[in-house]
Amino acid sequence: MDATDSPERGTTERVLALLGLLQQQNTWTGPELAARLNTTPRTVRRDIGRLRTLGYPVHAALGVRGGYSLGPGQRLPPLLLDDEEAIATAVCLLLGAENPATTDTTGTGTGAGGGGGDAALRALTKLDQVLPVRLREEVRALTVSVESFGQGRAPADPETLMTLARACRDRTEAGFGYASGAGVAARRVEPYRLVASDRRWYLLAWDLDRDGWRTFRVDRMSEVTARTWRFVPRPAPDAASYVQEGVTSRVYPHRARFLVHAPAATVRAQVPVSAAVVHPRGEGRCEVVSGAADLDSVILHVLLLGHEFQVLDPPELGDRCRDLARRLLAAANPPPAPSGVDHHRPARMFPGHE
Incomplete structure (x- = not known):
């Protein structure tokens, strides 16, 4: 031990303190470490060698910006945590x-x-x-x-x-x-x-x-x-349920409930937990509760799940579904085009764009 080493500090304690400093900061110079450990640069160099023997990859760089740094190694050495x-x-x-x-949701058994x-x-x-x-x-x-x-x-x-x-x-x-x-x-x-x-x-x-x-x-x-x-x-x-219901529905102006004809596990795999709450409702069915800024968007999301479903509430949501259904049926069965219209020329939907 060098003459300037603190008498109460043993080698093991000093090496552990050195390891803690290296894990706190990217790069230390030898004099900085010596000052923090109340020892000499020579002792620091010896302690660096002890850490390398134990498997800690301590790198040394020369020059103005040089110093000691703890880098990745071939194996994971013990960590020093406060x-x-x-x-x-x-x-x-x-x-x-x-x-x-x-x-x-891929069926391969390799979830994220x-x-x-x-x-x-x-x-x-x-x-x-x-x-x-x-x-x-x-x-x-x-x-x-x-x-x-x-x-x-x-x-x-x-x-x-x-x-x-x-x-x-x-x-x-x-x-x-x-x-x-x-x-x-x-x-x-x-x-x-x-x-x-x-x-x-x-x-x-x-x-x-x-x-x-x-x-x-x-x-x-x-x-x-x-x-x-x-x-x-x-x-x-219940904390988890209360928070989930809050972030999925209570913060929105509209709250909707649907009965979906699919198992709860299937629907949960399709819907983020922050977007809706899914409750089992008997074999092969579940209830989906969600919120939205407008009724059309929540209908669209449930529709795109690809399962049969019914609206439970609010009542105006059912009226909106019927209105959208009429519009979709009309779009699927357009009236005959007037005579003289070129059926092969596509209509210009946006003026100025061909």
Whole structure:
């Protein structure tokens, strides 16, 4: 050990600290590492050699922009995670294990997930074996606060997710700025569950200022904080179902229900979970609930599923179907063309374009 090494820092501890620094930043110079580790550049070079022996591909570059960097190797060496990173990784792996694959609609048995759920479960098992007891209990407590429906969700800020998950777990109020069409407004809530859809993360919470359950998109939040005020949980709806119904129908001016003559599993494979809710209704049939900005668009989407269906509600949706049917029949049986019209010359539908 060099004379300037900290006497209380052993070789193993120093090498682990060096590995942590290399994983935090792309490139470090020797003097920078020596200063952070309270040692000398010579000791840094020896410790770099120890990491390479253990299988960590540490690269060294000369010149003004040179330095040490951790690169990809032939095999995966152990990762050094701090407490926050370990907890966030475990929660994400758990979500991956619960949602193993995107439904296979090709009939080949090769869904988009490709067995990713099994890999996530194996990785979660390995991580759980090496987590300290205090972190293992933290992870298991946080996972109670997270639910999901669908796969392929967009990423969210891990710090925001962890802050909200802890607030759900600890039953403490949360505050944040929330962006909407009217601008950004401060919100105070009693957080209940985080819910991950196939597109986004949501928070189901009791809105203290509006006195009711609300669904908030996490990507629209800013300056998220957990407050010190604790609350007694209220009777709550099923989080995943409530959020899914909200994003598929409650946010739209029109809400439609159809009875579709096809198994629920078949229709679910055709409809994104963020577009409609599908309920089984006996053998070979299901109910599809969806929302839309106008009735014609929701009719079109159900029609293009390719199954027989009936309108359940609203009543005006049935009237709209009959009106569209008359127009389609008229289009399929056009009246005879007047005499003198050239039947072989196509009509000009857009003036100025041939």
